[in-house]
Amino acid sequence: MSTSSKELGLKCPGCGEPWLRPTTLAGRYRCVYCLHRFELRSVCPDCGEHGTIVRMSSTATTECNHCGGSMLIEI
Template sequence: MSAEWEIGPACPSCKEPWLRPTSLPGRYRCVSCLHRFELLSVCADCGEHGTIVRMSTTAMTLCNHCGASMLAEV
């Protein structure tokens, strides 16, 4: 019996699934590499504007248009 566990979103820096929201809205920290990230409203790759749900723990961190990360390292 194999079970696939989803630990969490992948960190843009180390690619490990340990990205977690911090106490600040729209901010994330990787538990593995300790890099910090901020959720942006504009995609750095395609320039598409995205809606940010900062208070949600299920906030989308990928661009709906091109699929790139909406997180920028701080």
């Protein structure tokens, strides 16, 4: 099976690589490729739509339900 057919992880909003990993803090992520840190927000930075967020790393939704943008902001 090639790596293109496997899902390696969440895509980083900064570099676009699939190496975004949750940290020990709830709602925080770090890209192990570009080393930028991100925080999951309840208000979409693109459209301003408010949504309920689940901060559990295994069930977190990082896409806005309204516009499809990323709910992650760089910290």
